[in-house]
Amino acid sequence: MTDVLDSIEAKLRHAFTLSQLAVENESHLHAGHGGAAEHAAEFGDGPSHVHIAIEAQDFAGLSRLARHRAVMEVIDDEVAQLHALRLTISAPG
Template sequence: MSLETRMREKLMVALHPTRLDVVNESHLHEGHRNSPDSGESHFRVLIVSDAFSGKSRIERHRLVNELLGDELKGGVHALAIKACAPGETIN
């Protein structure tokens, strides 16, 4: 199973998002120093979930990072997170 698929499944099961975009941006970092050539090293996540209601941006990011801890330790070099509660502006 790909890292992208594992991340998507973990976030879906734990946070029941109304929107989830997991974008593999690894191709944008090919050949960069310290960038592994795995093809699954850099990701951008946009997630909208009731689980983020009343939480600060830091709390939201910590929650996502905890859920994806194994992936962050085992191959993901960079993870950009946009975590919103329903009704918040996504931009």
């Protein structure tokens, strides 16, 4: 994993009581797309597109928007280094 992905994973593990977590670099799926060259110029060969699939009891009873806000608050610094982020957020059960 890259430093950005490692940091995302560490922060999410610390912030939430997780049932599942996957932090995946999907940059290879978007190579050559608009913005790829600009992202590479600014951030080098670090990930540009990331998918986070997270399940935690902390999200029970929260709306989809509230779940996304909770995750984004935790990883705000890392998100600033990405071109795109895809979130799949759920509570167990």
